Amino acid sequence: MANVGFVGLGDMGSRMVPHLLNAQHRVFVFDILRERMDAMTTLGAVAADSPAAVARKADVVVSAVMSADIPAAHLGPEGILAGMRAGAALAVVSTMTPASLQSIASAMPAGAHLVDAPLIGGVRYASEASLTVLLAGEGEAMALTEPILARFGKVARVGPLGSGVAYKLITNVVVMAAEAGLREALDLADILGCSYQTTLELLARGPMAAVVKRALDRDNPRPVRDSARDFDVLLAAGGEDNLPISAAGRRRLWDAANAATPPPVFVDLTSHSTALPRFRSGSSQKSRS
Known part of the structure; x- marks a missing residue:
């Protein structure tokens, strides 16, 4: 099973992480609210002290933060990209603008992979693992992330990077x-x-x-x-x-x-x-x- 990072444990993320744990993945989590992390660690996840710390441990990182939190969660010395390593992959499932995605893509470390994978469906769908995941990116990046994203529902490959957004x-x-x-x-x-x-x-x-x-x-x-x-x-x-x-x-x-x-x-x-x-x-x- 894979080491999976998950950043953003709000209404959606808190219902998606259990599916990864049920699949026996080792899941590292971060949220700005400690009580959200505590709820996930009770289920078996491992808490990290920053988005970067999550990424250092993970083969695949899933980012599910609100659009306004995208810069802080991804960029800077404590952001996800600071912890990404060559060969690892980042899947951003947030609803965001093409410009926000480009800000992440332009800062990706060498050798790391990026997909945009926004979600169709609400909290009930997240709980039931019946979301539709709009997966977009280059072939190797999609191959790395699709088995993880499929735990949340049905994955639809929609084209090159940016198509999901x-x-x-x-x-x-x-x-x-x-x-x-x-x-x-x-x-x-x-x-x-x-x-x-x-x-x-x-x-x-x-x-x-x-x-x-x-x-x-x-x-x-x-x-x-x-x-x-x-x-x-x-x-x-x-x-x-x-x-x-x-x-x-x-x-x-x-x-x-x-x-x-x-x-x-x-x-x-x-x-x-x-x-x-x-x-x-x-x-x-x-x-x-």
Whole structure:
């Protein structure tokens, strides 16, 4: 079995590491939050004190940090690349821009391999090892990383380095529009004085059925803020002028993300806690049941 490094133990990473442990890999982990590492070491992982320390131990490193954390996790004296050695491989599964990937690629140590391998699917899919992994890179790099990435679900080889990032952003245009569109449909229900329950039941009978099912899944606790950040990445890559629907959707999801305390998760998009301000929970204006 391989020595595998894993950096980033948030909602997704914490559900992916157990699959590696169950496959008898030796897994070295790092996260900026100690309690996340402790949860993984309880399962059998080995904690490291930096991303570089993870990479020094690993044949394959999987990076699953949020897009804003990519520079700190990968670059600099304590970043992953500082610990990479010739023959080892790095798989970046984060949603990111082509520019972010290029910043990593240009700093890779000689002889080390890089793939971009973004994920399609949420927390439930990570728990069930049913993610789709969009694997991109040169042949040897993909051959090294695919057996590890296959532990998380189905691997789809999508082309040369950068193709995974590109196709992830392309698919996110539709996914993110559906998320914002669901919230806006319920906004209109509020404006017209209609029932959320009836609205969702009717949407679930048509082509939005999968979106509604996902939105109501309480076992898929994706923070709305993470969806809003994915919109930020999408628009950084494509430009607001070129993607006006995505630009409008981002504004609506950020409004929803900031609407409630504690921060709302995805299922809250179907409640009044993320409604337009005058219709939020506690308001005197309520929709008809």
